[in-house]
Amino acid sequence: MKKLINDPADVVPEALAGIEAAHPDLRVDHANRVVHRADLPRPGKVGLVSGGGSGHEPLHGGFVGLGMLDAACAGEVFTSPVPDQVLAATKLADSGAGVLHVVKNYTGDVMNFEMAAELAESETGSRVVAVVTDDDVAVQDSTWTAGRRGVGVTVLLEKIAGAAAEQGRSLDEVAEVARRVDANGRSMGVALTSCTVPAVGHPTFELGEGEMELGVGIHGEPGRERVPLAPARDIAAMLVEPVLADLPFGRGDRVLCFVNGLGGTPLLELYVLYNEVHRILTGSGLDVARSLVGPYITSLDMAGSSVTLLRVDDELLSLWDAPVRTPALRWGV
Amino acid sequence: MEQVSTDDLLAWIRLFARLVAENRDALTELDAAIGDADHGANMHRGTTAALAAVDGAAPASAGALVKKVGMTLVSTVGGASGPLYGTFFLRVGTALGEEASVAPADVAAALRAGLEGVVTRGRAEAGDKTMVDALAPAVAACEEALAAGRPWAEALAAAADAAAAGRDATTPMVARKGRASYLGERSAGHQDPGATSAALLVAAAAQTLAGGGAGG
Numbered sequence: 001m002k003k004l005i006n007d008p009a010d011v012v013p014e015a016l017a018g019i020e021a022a023h024p025d026l027r028v029d030h031a032n033r034v035v036h037r038a039d040l041p042r043p044g045k046v047g048l049v050s051g052g053g054s055g056h057e058p059l060h061g062g063f064v065g066l067g068m069l070d071a072a073c074a075g076e077v078f079t080s081p082v083p084d085q086v087l088a089a090t091k092l093a094d095s096g097a098g099v100l101h102v103v104k105n106y107t108g109d110v111m112n113f114e115m116a117a118e119l120a121e122s123e124t125g126s127r128v129v130a131v132v133t134d135d136d137v138a139v140q141d142s143t144w145t146a147g148r149r150g151v152g153v154t155v156l157l158e159k160i161a162g163a164a165a166e167q168g169r170s171l172d173e174v175a176e177v178a179r180r181v182d183a184n185g186r187s188m189g190v191a192l193t194s195c196t197v198p199a200v201g202h203p204t205f206e207l208g209e210g211e212m213e214l215g216v217g218i219h220g221e222p223g224r225e226r227v228p229l230a231p232a233r234d235i236a237a238m239l240v241e242p243v244l245a246d247l248p249f250g251r252g253d254r255v256l257c258f259v260n261g262l263g264g265t266p267l268l269e270l271y272v273l274y275n276e277v278h279r280i281l282t283g284s285g286l287d288v289a290r291s292l293v294g295p296y297i298t299s300l301d302m303a304g305s306s307v308t309l310l311r312v313d314d315e316l317l318s319l320w321d322a323p324v325r326t327p328a329l330r331w332g333v
Numbered sequence: 334m335e336q337v338s339t340d341d342l343l344a345w346i347r348l349f350a351r352l353v354a355e356n357r358d359a360l361t362e363l364d365a366a367i368g369d370a371d372h373g374a375n376m377h378r379g380t381t382a383a384l385a386a387v388d389g390a391a392p393a394s395a396g397a398l399v400k401k402v403g404m405t406l407v408s409t410v411g412g413a414s415g416p417l418y419g420t421f422f423l424r425v426g427t428a429l430g431e432e433a434s435v436a437p438a439d440v441a442a443a444l445r446a447g448l449e450g451v452v453t454r455g456r457a458e459a460g461d462k463t464m465v466d467a468l469a470p471a472v473a474a475c476e477e478a479l480a481a482g483r484p485w486a487e488a489l490a491a492a493a494d495a496a497a498a499g500r501d502a503t504t505p506m507v508a509r510k511g512r513a514s515y516l517g518e519r520s521a522g523h524q525d526p527g528a529t530s531a532a533l534l535v536a537a538a539a540q541t542l543a544g545g546g547a548g549g
Contacts, residue, residue, distance in 0.1 A: 053411075078369045079411040107511045108413035111454060115407065115416055138515075145514035197370055200361065204370050219369040221512050222519065 008198035032088035035061035036071035046165040047093025050102035053078040058328035065326035068162035080108035086116030098127035098171035104150030105134040131178040138215030152308030153185035163322035189306030191216040218299040236276030239307040251285030256310040261295035264303035336434035344541040350380035352533040363526040367513035372526040379410035400426030424450035437485040462508040464527035471496035486543035496535035
């Protein structure tokens with residue numbers, strides 16, 4: 001294992017210390033591993049809290065700030081935060097207007113956030129509503145699984161719901177917007193390499209030089225299918241077609257197209273992929289209203305990409321365009 | 334009538350922590366095959382913290398000791414295992430009550446309450462390829478042995494055997510809960526890491542809860 005770290009055991013706390021040092025408008029509760037806005041609580045504003053295992057940076061700590069999350073808690077690498085952490089983040093974010101939990105659909109995350117919401121409601125009377133993202137079309141038979149995984153849509157949801165909260169909307173209204181984003185977004189990912197968890201020290205799975213893993217999630221868990229490595233134009237089709245078929249998206253739909261890097265793929269390649277994806281979308285009669293290209297929800301050092309399509313309307317677009325000032329997304333301010 | 338003391342319960346936690354430490358890498362390897370390669374590290378961190386929280390502190394009661402273990406696991410393990418093991422021990426502790434020692438039948442009833450807590454929290458059923466596949470047969474075997482009038486030590490041994498058999502039976506199963514479920518058919522052929530750690534928990538109980546302070 002070659003990693004730019006000190007000790008594998010210190011990766012998460014040291015990265016949080018780095019976030020705090022680099023971004024003066026953020027604070028870190030080191031005991032609970034919570035990144036939060038320095039200006040909390042913000043009276044009257046619904047609090048947005050998310051979190052999850054580390055290893056997906058910039059998700060979630062890099063999305064804390066004006067127009068997005070109020071607080072994000074970091075678990076161990078690929079491990080959900082524990083209820084104490086989520087509770088601490090919830091208390092920080094709650095100004096009395098209630099708190100929205102943004103939870104990716106993984107068994108551990110859902111259970112830990114659920115326990116935290118029960119604790120918050122009993123300890124402080126905070127009103128907590130959870131929205132669970134489950135946009136990964138690679139998980140087909142969701143009746144027989146833990147349900148679809150939350151992946152790329154989580155980034156878009158945190159931005160859009162964050163803008164709605166910043167406008168002063170109520171908890172129920174913010175939750176409704178958030179659910180609308182999840183319902184209208186779909187994703188599919190591919191891995192060209194495995195990733196290496198620092199505490200483990202070797203790749204989570206083995207992929208041959210000429211192979212790729214289709215339908216991967218963001219935790220180094222193997223995907224649905226191992227197939228021969230293909231050119232970007234073919235990979236684009238393999239990712240986009242199941243996404244388009246699933247909602248389904250139709251001609252004339254306006255979409256936000258998010259081509260995400262999984263951590264080990266350079267932006268140069270992501271733009272090669274974006275070009276192919278964009279061509280397929282416009283060829284299918286879709287109107288690509290907005291785009292996002294870059295590594296925003298990653299899987300440590302995994303090479304690969306995911307494509308997320310979000311069907312948008314005027315309201316979702318205006319919330320997407322609203323000002324945001326976080327370490328990873330920043331515009332309009 | 335034999336009784337299970339707080340010392341026995343402490344010995345159970347101590348041995349469980351030791352077995353998890355010894356099997357840390359094996360648990361992680363199992364998890365790497367069908368999950369996310371963190372089960373060994375997470376359980377090791379949690380059981381180490383749980384033992385530290387109760388070792389040397391004179392607990393007020395059997396229930397208080399086991400509940401403390403549950404609260405510590407919830408706070409330290411993370412993932413799905415934290416809420417599941419945490420809920421197990423919290424429910425067991427609540428059922429054990431406020432006495433310093435507990436009759437075997439009441440311990441068996443407490444284990445049943447713990448199992449029900451895990452099922453409720455995880456929404457898992459038998460055959461889903463989870464820790465329930467080791468725990469559920471273990472609790473049933475313990476209850477059956479006691480109902481048949483067999484000694485407590487034999488009931489615990491039957492539970493350990495049933496847990497091990499349940500663990501082994503997860504290998505051909507297709508996972509329907511947790512991250513392994515995303516693999517679909519590809520999850521078959523791998524032993525479930527959660528059922529494996531749950532079998533360690535029952536094995537530790539069999540060696541300690543029959544008294545004599547074994548397994549320290």
